[in-house]
Structure formats: C-alpha cells, structure tokens
Amino acid sequence: MLNRTITPEFKQVIDINFLVPNKQQLDNGIPVFTINAGQQHLVRIEFIFENVNYNALKPLQAIAVNQLINNGTPSLSAKEIAERVDYYGAFLQTEYGADQSSVRVYTLNKHLAAVLPILKSIITESIFPEQELAIFVQNQKQSLQVSMQKNDYLARKQFANEIFGNTSYGSSIEPEHYDAISRQELLDYFHAAYKPENCTIFAAGKFDADAFEILNRNFGGNWGEQVPFQINKFDFKIKDRKEIFIERPEAVQSAIRMGRLAINRSHPDFPGLQVLNTLLGGYFGSRLMANIREDKGYTYGIGSAVVSLRDAGYFFIATEVGAEVCSSAVKEIELEIEMLKNELVQAPELDLVRNYILGSMLGSLDNAFSHADKFKNLHFSNLDYSYYDRYINIVKTITPEELLVLANRYLQQEHFTSVIVGKK
Known part of the structure; x- marks a missing residue:
C-alpha cells in the first residue's frame, strides 16, 4: 500500500537514450x-x-x-x-x-x-x-x-x-x-x-x-532556375555596460530586460552556463523567483535564459514589475548576480537543479518528433551526439567552484545592457 505521507526519494536520472537518425x-x-x-x-x-x-x-x-x-x-x-x-x-x-x-x-x-x-x-x-x-x-x-x-x-x-x-x-x-x-x-x-x-x-x-x-x-528532381545566394553570417563584439530607459508615464508596470552577448552551443562552457542560468532564473524554483516573486512580491514571474544562435549566443533576464518597485527590483536582481559570483552554491540547491535539468531533458524526449528536434540542434551547430554525452556528464558533475568561475566569466555586469520600459 502506497504511503502518501512519505515524500518520494529523489533519484538522479542515470541514462538518457537518443534515437539517432x-x-x-x-x-x-x-x-x-x-x-x-x-x-x-x-x-x-x-x-x-x-x-x-x-x-x-x-x-x-x-x-x-x-x-x-x-x-x-x-x-x-x-x-x-x-x-x-x-x-x-x-x-x-x-x-x-x-x-x-x-x-x-x-x-x-x-x-x-x-x-x-x-x-x-x-x-x-x-x-x-x-x-x-x-x-x-x-x-x-x-x-x-x-x-x-x-x-x-x-x-x-x-x-x-x-x-x-x-x-x-x-x-x-x-x-x-x-x-x-x-x-x-x-x-x-x-x-x-x-x-x-x-x-x-x-x-x-x-x-x-x-x-x-x-x-x-x-x-528529388530539379526545382527551377539557379539564383546566387549567400548564407547569412554575422560577427558581434561584447559591449560595455549600457542602460536604456524608455519612459511610459501612464505605465502601471515596468518591463525590465537585461543581459549580454554570451556563447552558443558550440562553446565548451555552454553546458555549465546552462546549469548556472537554471540556478539564477531558469526554472520556477530559481533564486530570482524566490527573491523577486516569493519574498518581495514584485512580480508574477521572472526568468533568465541562455539562447544559442548560429553566429552568437546571449544571456538575458526578463520580468515586469510594479512601476513603483522597479528600481528596487533591479537592485535585487543585481544582488543575486553578485551572490553567484562571490559565494559557493550549496550542495542541496545544486542537486535540485541537476535533477530538474536531467528530468526536463528526459521528459522532452517522448516521441520521434522530439528526438528529431534534439538532432536539429546538433546538426545546425555542427555537433554530434557526443555533445549530449558531455552535457549530461557536466550537469551531473559540475562543482560549486566551477560555477563560481563561470559566474565571474559570463555574469560581468560591466558588459550588461539594461532596458527599462515604463517608470523607474
């Protein structure tokens, strides 16, 4: 008989099998x-x-x-x-x-x-x-x-x-x-x-x-005339800190978006940066949600993400808060970033994040279509399935010390672009 008064034991995902096309x-x-x-x-x-x-x-x-x-x-x-x-x-x-x-x-x-x-x-x-x-x-x-x-x-x-x-x-x-x-x-x-x-x-x-x-x-045949084309190719450079304010006097809420140019999936730091991002704002139990939503009550939702594009990657934090608490929200976001750069993540929090990431990946592979989507990520990044092996291994084994290094490497606020729309 199942005893529902006992919390189920946490077990880390061991193997994730991918269908190779x-x-x-x-x-x-x-x-x-x-x-x-x-x-x-x-x-x-x-x-x-x-x-x-x-x-x-x-x-x-x-x-x-x-x-x-x-x-x-x-x-x-x-x-x-x-x-x-x-x-x-x-x-x-x-x-x-x-x-x-x-x-x-x-x-x-x-x-x-x-x-x-x-x-x-x-x-x-x-x-x-x-x-x-x-x-x-x-x-x-x-x-x-x-x-x-x-x-x-x-x-x-x-x-x-x-x-x-x-x-x-x-x-x-x-x-x-x-x-x-x-x-x-x-x-x-x-x-x-x-x-x-x-x-x-x-x-x-x-x-x-x-x-x-x-x-x-x-x-499989001829589709018609041959027309010259050149696949888009872009080159970007990291910029110094910039703050932009677009005033909307009638605004009840202010939108905040901040972040910077980062790395894409082909960079060896990408899996570790994904773990770091999940800690900060990548899931409902993240630090930003705990602070800005649950503790301060400034917003219904806040999140962060690392996005991989072919020629670049970028990191961003986004939320909407009450106009009267916008400045306070920005300060709290900056404090959370600085904590990741100066304090080691504790084991229970990191274990929870590991389980979340691995469980999410396993849950996303529920049919042939999702397996094809996972392969497309590899194909257009010029990667093979060893990427996922390495990604899973890093999620399982990354240390608090390694996360501290990544935070100081990629969360440097002197390179952040911050945009606020509404009222400060």
Whole structure:
C-alpha cells in the first residue's frame, strides 16, 4: 500500500537514450535525416532553409516569404491549398527563425502520396499574389501597433537591437518596413533561398523506405532556375555596460530586460552556463523567483535564459514589475548576480537543479518528433551526439567552484545592457 505521507526519494536520472537518425540523400543531393519510430502511422516532414542574402534595408524579406509561401501557386489559390490539406487531415506549418526558415507538414502515411504534391507546389512554385501580400501587410501593421503598446515587447525589441544591431538577430521592425515590401522582392528572395542546395529535410514518425521513395519522387528532381545566394553570417563584439530607459508615464508596470552577448552551443562552457542560468532564473524554483516573486512580491514571474544562435549566443533576464518597485527590483536582481559570483552554491540547491535539468531533458524526449528536434540542434551547430554525452556528464558533475568561475566569466555586469520600459 502506497504511503502518501512519505515524500518520494529523489533519484538522479542515470541514462538518457537518443534515437539517432538515418542519413539519406535525394537524387538531387538534398540530405534527408530520418527517425523511423513510433506506433502511430503519422509522419512529420520538415524542409529547413538557411536564411540568405540579408539586407538591413529589407529586414522583412525572409519573414514575409516564410509566412506567405502557402498563399498561392500557379495552380492553387490560398483557399484551395488550405482546403486540400484539410481534406487529407494534414497540417501545414511554417516557421521563421533568425538563422533558418522551415516548412513542415504532418500527415498520415496513407495520405503522404497525395499531400506531398501540394507541398511541392508550395515550396517550388509560390507566386505571392498581390492581394495576399496586401492582407499580410495590413494585418502585420495592425499587430505591430498593438505590440508597440506593450512594455515587454518594446523592451525585448530594444534589447535585441542593442546587442545585435540591424541584423536578422536584432533588426528593429517599424511600420514603414511593411509598407516597403514588394512582391518582386519576395519572389527574388524565394528563388534564392528555397532551392535544393539550400535545403535540409528532417523526417520523423513512421517513415519507411516507401515513404522515402514518395519524398524522392516529389522533391528529388530539379526545382527551377539557379539564383546566387549567400548564407547569412554575422560577427558581434561584447559591449560595455549600457542602460536604456524608455519612459511610459501612464505605465502601471515596468518591463525590465537585461543581459549580454554570451556563447552558443558550440562553446565548451555552454553546458555549465546552462546549469548556472537554471540556478539564477531558469526554472520556477530559481533564486530570482524566490527573491523577486516569493519574498518581495514584485512580480508574477521572472526568468533568465541562455539562447544559442548560429553566429552568437546571449544571456538575458526578463520580468515586469510594479512601476513603483522597479528600481528596487533591479537592485535585487543585481544582488543575486553578485551572490553567484562571490559565494559557493550549496550542495542541496545544486542537486535540485541537476535533477530538474536531467528530468526536463528526459521528459522532452517522448516521441520521434522530439528526438528529431534534439538532432536539429546538433546538426545546425555542427555537433554530434557526443555533445549530449558531455552535457549530461557536466550537469551531473559540475562543482560549486566551477560555477563560481563561470559566474565571474559570463555574469560581468560591466558588459550588461539594461532596458527599462515604463517608470523607474
């Protein structure tokens, strides 16, 4: 009989097993990484394209193309595309990221042969009708106007621009950028970026040899004209401390975002920095939550994160607090950072963080799709599965002394950019 009055014993995760994809290649050279697993006859196929030819004067090209790519081809209107995909019970999704853009489809295996020709038309023949572009511009401008009234959006936008400048990582999008979009610019970008030599395919689910043959039959040939392209490449330097205040006199709450340029997944310090970040603000039991939310009552939520991009990484802390306690909240955040730089973490707290990180990783691997996502992190960082072995080992064995070194290396507030939107 289970005695519910006794707290279950903590046990550290011992092994985490990853499904390693099978690498294949279409007839035209496109690499295909396949994880054939799961019980349901369902498959997700994802086409990922590197973002290319970045032009600071046209920051919306890649974004607009990705969002409008399924809005019309020579043979299918936006309505017809949606109806045909729905008819087969499939789901089509596009996603723009700072480094790559993707088009993915979820479908039952029995409908794969019917769904992929629709996807092929979208990826190889999109025409970006003027009417659909006009609707997109109108909707996005309205959405931007709403976002510009939110303090947290303004803080996030200003922070990224200060750290990364007018690159795809930090471009400050304004309404006039939407007004400047032309259909020809979208077509130019589409023909440059959405091509076999700039494509990687990830397939997960019940994806067997027959499914691969259907994929190859649809996407293994010539996609059309060859247009020159250059994959985006950026270089950034750590900056000195900078404090930015955007006053909103009517604000009830002030948004705070602070942080700095850091490292990405390819750096050997990255796993240890993730542990340090989790201690500070990376989960609900973190020090920032305990202090700013639970003890002081300044906010409903506060968190920190280390983000890995292809050409950089960055660390940030974000929260919204009552305008009258904004200065006090900033001081408490700075005190928590200094404590990590000057005092050793105690074993019980560190053990809790270890268990949280390992448990979260194990819990995130619940299906073939999540295993494919974990592999994508490696692939686009030019890493192999030894990264996860090393990551898990560091989480299990990192010492308080090593965390102290990392805190003094990466939490130097003399390199922090701080943005406050609202009232100090």
